[in-house]
Amino acid sequence: METRDPDTDDPAEEAPPGWVLNTPTRPLEVWLYPVLVLLLAAAHVALGVAFGGALALVVGVSAAVVTTAGAVALFVTGRHAYDEQSRDASWRCHVTRVVVAVGSVGIVSVTTLTVGFPFGALFGAVAGVPTAFRFARSVPRIDHLVVAWTALAVAVCCVVLAVLGLTLADLPDYRSTFWTFGAAFAVISVAVAVHQFVVARRSPHD
Numbered sequence: 001m002e003t004r005d006p007d008t009d010d011p012a013e014e015a016p017p018g019w020v021l022n023t024p025t026r027p028l029e030v031w032l033y034p035v036l037v038l039l040l041a042a043a044h045v046a047l048g049v050a051f052g053g054a055l056a057l058v059v060g061v062s063a064a065v066v067t068t069a070g071a072v073a074l075f076v077t078g079r080h081a082y083d084e085q086s087r088d089a090s091w092r093c094h095v096t097r098v099v100v101a102v103g104s105v106g107i108v109s110v111t112t113l114t115v116g117f118p119f120g121a122l123f124g125a126v127a128g129v130p131t132a133f134r135f136a137r138s139v140p141r142i143d144h145l146v147v148a149w150t151a152l153a154v155a156v157c158c159v160v161l162a163v164l165g166l167t168l169a170d171l172p173d174y175r176s177t178f179w180t181f182g183a184a185f186a187v188i189s190v191a192v193a194v195h196q197f198v199v200a201r202r203s204p205h206d
Helices: 027-051 054-084 087-115 119-135 141-167 173-201
Strands: none
Touching (some): 027 087, 087 173
């Protein structure tokens, strides 16, 4: 049914999608997300040092490097969207935000499971991001696809850790238990991925 302007009886102008409305219009909006992601990168290193051991440090530093790259991408696309105020720049900014946000949650999930603290962050990776979609007026297909592929990646990592937990003889007992238990999270992640793929099929492209 066509919506019409009550004053002119002409067809009403369609509201722009949410990703257009989220285009940065102030310098703070350009810097905010990159700074938050950099803080997450610093937390990866700090927790790697706090947990101790070579594995935790290597995992923490590796996660920090990838997360820092995401922060740089956020700043570059956010700055371009702020300067250009065009639909194309807004779309690139939106896609970058989604990839970095969902990817960061996935990285946190895998790294915490690897060092032996899997529960809260891993649950957030497979449930928190899709749940947030419920509060959006319209979610583009790419958003669901990013979540789906990230959930699959988390599932693969969980399966690999579970296999290592069962096969490595010299692994500490606590780490072997956590890694083996990761198989349960892999099943949940696969279920989330399947659901997001199904939702993506009927979601708008833009």
